[in-house]
Amino acid sequence: MTQTVEQVGRPPVRRAPRRLPYLVRQLITLLVTLFAITIVIFGLTAIAGDPARDILGQYATDAQVTAFQQIHGLDQPIVVRYLEWLGGIFRGDLGISYQSNGPVWDVISPRLGPSIVLVLFSWLLTVVISVPIGLYSGVRLRGHRDAAVTFVTLIVAAFPEFVLGLILAIVLGVWLAWLPVDSTAVSMGGLFDSPSAYVLPGITIALGTIPYIIRLMRANAREVASETYVRAAVLRGVTEPSLSLRHILPNAAPPVVTALGLQFAGLIGGVVVAETLFGFPGMGQLLAQSAASRDAPVVEALALMIGAVFVVANLAADAIVVYVTPKLRDAVR
């Protein structure tokens, strides 16, 4: 059968390009994105102009300004400065802070641990609260009770994080006095010596994303619950909790996983607000302080780290989605 066409002289068929393994493709995406991020970050701080005057004060002599520029390499053309910065990153050298005059790494490193713990805590909080509530309200709740869930999530989502934080601080910290309003204690002692200091900022950050994830989970669960295969399962006698957990959740989860990856960015926005609000000695607070004092090397380093976390979180979410969806899993092979 194939031969007949061969006889007529079938022209060469354009072959589909050979595809790289999924993980390799993901890694390449990661590197390209990170590279783009470095350009954007550096470009933005460069546009902000020469920080020498701002940092040295208006009474500094011209000689002092020139000396500052020389020390920090600000007299070089921007491309050279960028390449040196980029080269430094590969060597593990993030530059010299304008404020402390010490290595940027030394400024950042003590704040790394607390912030990571804080972000993971609030992220877990988001997952643990939103996924069950969203799933339950999507599958089981109808009418008034369903509307109530929607209403509450809308109200919470309407408040900016600092207002939520203030309300929490007043209620839980001042009136009930259950939790410390000031989280400075984290900077003293070990990472887990003052767990209560994490709670208020953690909840504040989580509240920024919880309403969104609940609504997404609810909408997806509701859609999947109306699928024929779920009806078929009910009519095969499948009951709760198996119906929700086995038959609905795996099909409703992928968009939520993607969103939880994306929400890392939202969390980090919340981190800056919450850390500043509660005096939490983390990277968010440092970012706010450094931006205010125009400490460009610290801002650049922090922005790069945040960007990296964001990109990695998204790619990880993608990979998880692929892994939990049998159809996609086959397609990427």
Next chain:
Amino acid sequence: MTTQATRVPAQRDGDLAAEGLSVGYRSRDGLTQVLADVSVRLRSGRILGLAGESGSGKSTLALSMLGYRVSGQETLAGRIDFDGRDLDRASIKDLRKVWGARLAYLPQDTATSLNPALTIRRHFIEGLRRHQGLDTEEAVRRSVEWLGRVEIPEPETALHKYPHQFSGGQQQRIALALALSVEPEVLILDEPTTGLDVVTQAHVNRLIVALARDAGIAALYVSHNLALLATVCDELAIMYAGQIVEQGVAAEVYAAPRHPYTAALIGAVPTIASDRALHGIPGIPRPSVPVHVCGFADRCGFRTEACDTDIPLVTLAEVRSARCVRLDELPPFDPAAEPAPATAVARSSATVDKDADTILTVHRVGVVFSRPGSGEPFVAVDDVSVRVPAGRALGIAGESGSGKSTLLRSIAGLVRPATGTITYRGKELAGLAGDRPVALRRSIQIVFQNPDATLNPRHTVYQSLERPLKLFRPDIARRDRRDAVAAMMRQVRLSPDLLDRFPRHLSGGQRQRVAIGRALLAEPEVLLCDEVTSALDVSVQASILELLVGLQADRELTVVFVTHDLGVLRAVADEAIILQNGVIRESGPTARLLRTPQHPYTMELIAAVPSPERSAEFLGGGS
């Protein structure tokens, strides 16, 4: 087929019956009643067929009989009797004990009845553990046994796969095995084979009948395919606008229908056996159940004042009843007769002109796709040569994947053939439509299976129909366009009042007429039709086919018609080719081809067509 030794013949009063059931859906606009006074009884070892047009309430009845209610659904009267209990009023706890244990359900559109996130194994052992109290090991053993019984290759491996790793037909058979593995007493099948390939369809149907009869199951088989039901079922119930209008022994109802609707429906079913003309049923089904009038009155040619009342179901014999006041006065059913309001156009084989000019020549055309993923080329059309005579209708038939649509699309210039040439009136056509001169593009028009894919949802009917005039008909002045379009609407038997509506306001059949009208406005010489009726109800299909046959004769249009349905092929095509795996297996005048097939593949296709006259043959063959 398979004797099932494991079954203990328990005392089974497992009859499931709807008794005087009336059901409605409540929405913001109030309550719409969709079932009225429906009584059907499923008896063990017997299959009851339920036929009716889309929207007549078949699925609603199927689900209601399980005691299942979708949101907004209300039971207005009647009961569902199962073992003396009323399932409609049973608690959800009681229902869960019978669902999937004693009552099994196979939903409409099976591709979606298996959960994409779960393995086949998970689907099976869930029910077997719960309802049969088996341990996992025993449940797995039973699943493998059932997968083997429905002829899934390598059942052990299959268990660990996910649904998407099987073909549509295999998924359907797995779903069937899943439903039967718990050894239910009642099986509800809602269009279990719609959407499957003809040959696969026949195969699955044979399995269903064999397994259900074997296990003494009481089954309800819902389908819009009357010929299929008459072939497969013991009894037949015809539903119209939420009422059962006729019921009886399947073969008798099909051979001698008493109700005018049943007769009209049978007249609309294309058949491969005879030259009987197809008749559409004029008008559209009513959207809700009738009150103080016969439900079919708007479309019935026998209507009199006597019909403007609530029509009772008249018992004619032990298992025969019909809902019509004029049963005694109506003429006996004659399949060849013109329906009362004359609408039919017969395909007259007399017009076949032996030496018509050749308008299109397909010469040694091959189409090759590169398969995504692997670099393997895939030959969709393999060295096909056809000559299409002017003013005639050529049919292309075959299973899905046989390359029939691809061949048509290469003529239309939508895919570029890798080899061979297509000539139109002696001139070679460029591979892609974009490279063809406007005049040629105008002369060859194509209509697709799904009108929604061609009609822009944001354009009114008029805007859609005006487009070909703008593109191809500079001879028609702008101010005359509206008249031309309105004239075309009448030709495709649509009211010009619909011109300012959007596609979503039209029924599927109306949309398909608009799509055909749009193609015809270009004044083509060749009309290519790709499964243009396969998404439509039989009665609508019949009227579209009537329309095409009529237009083809009037306009001396050349039609190339792709279909998987041999009955449809017989109804429209003078000559036909049968494709398999991209290769022509047989060709010739349609009537001769279907009467005396030469190639085994053609024979196989013909054997797969359900035929009430050869029911035993159909059910026995193939396996």
